[in-house]
Amino acid sequence: MSKRLTSKYKIDRRLGVNLWGRPKSPINRREYGPGQHGQRRRKPSDFGVQLAAKQKLKGYYGEISEKQFRRIYEEATRRKGDTSENLIGLLESRLLAAVYRLKFVPTVFAARQVINHGHILVNGRVVTIPSYHLREGDVIEVKEKSRQMMLIMESIGLPERDVPDYFEVDPSGMKGTFVRAPKLQDVPYPVQMEPNLVIEFYSR
Template identity: 75%
Template sequence: MSKRQNSKHKIDRRLGVNLWGRPKSPLNNREYGPGQHGQRRKKPTDFGTQLMSKQKLKGYYGNIGEKQFRRLFDEAVRRKGDTGENLIGLLERRLDTVVYRLKFVPTVFAARQIVNHGHILVNGKRVNIPSYQVKEGDVIEVKEKSRELPVVLGAVSSSERDVPDYLEVDHGSMKGKLIRSPALADVPYPVQMEPNLVVEFYSR
């Protein structure tokens, strides 16, 4: 697991977007990066635009480490079809991402933590690896002893997000299932993601 040195709000301000669509993001009040005090942004180069797209996508999924993200990209290249779509599919099938999408936790960072701490079962077996690739038809559930955790109860009762239609969930039993691997258009990103620019960045 990569160490996240910066707070979620600093990531938002550095990238200049409300990455997770959270109501408390500082970008809701001011749209400039940390320490800039309202200075105008320079027009980015092509490289800068591609780099920012990569950092935005990588940051959205809990600030995944560069080596791990590059491995996912290489796997996306190896697979048939569009590399950008393949990359999104691999990112969305990470266990921590699925736990977040199912609204078992409020943030991707909490999802990584709850998986690490062994609170999640996949097909009845404990899995504590956030990067574990969930397969279509896999059943993901919160362990019975963990279902009363405040972080879980708060997320389930929140109206801040909806569960996307490539997943199905029963919050009463705290169980969910991946119905199909999503395409880019299926993923409810609060900001525009451009995996095609990520492909260009790594193809330079």
């Protein structure tokens, strides 16, 4: 697990984007990086562009360590088909991403918390591993005893996000089914993701 302790919103300012599309993001008020020299933006090199693309995609999914992210990339390269699309499909197949996409929680960081604390079931069994890989047809639901949690009840009603069509969701039952691994165009990222640059970064 990553040991990053800094505020998640510093990522927005460092990368210069509202990574999760949230109204609270400080980038909505200050479109420059944190710190004394945050307003000095030089034109990045090719390496800098690739690194920023990697940090943006990696940061979006919360506390993924570099080791974990590289392992996902390596699995994407082993699979048949487009490596960029495979990378996105693997990231979206993680339980953490599913709990966030199904709107059981307001943020990816909250998704990690509710999974770690045993509030989420997969196919009727408690799973406490955020990186758990989902397969088509897997059913994800909030444990019955946890359905009255304020965090979960408020999140389901938030208008900020829609559930993408690679999930079937039953909001009243706090349950959803993972239908398929998505392509890049299917994923509702609030900002442009460039997995092709991530592939270039690791394949140097």
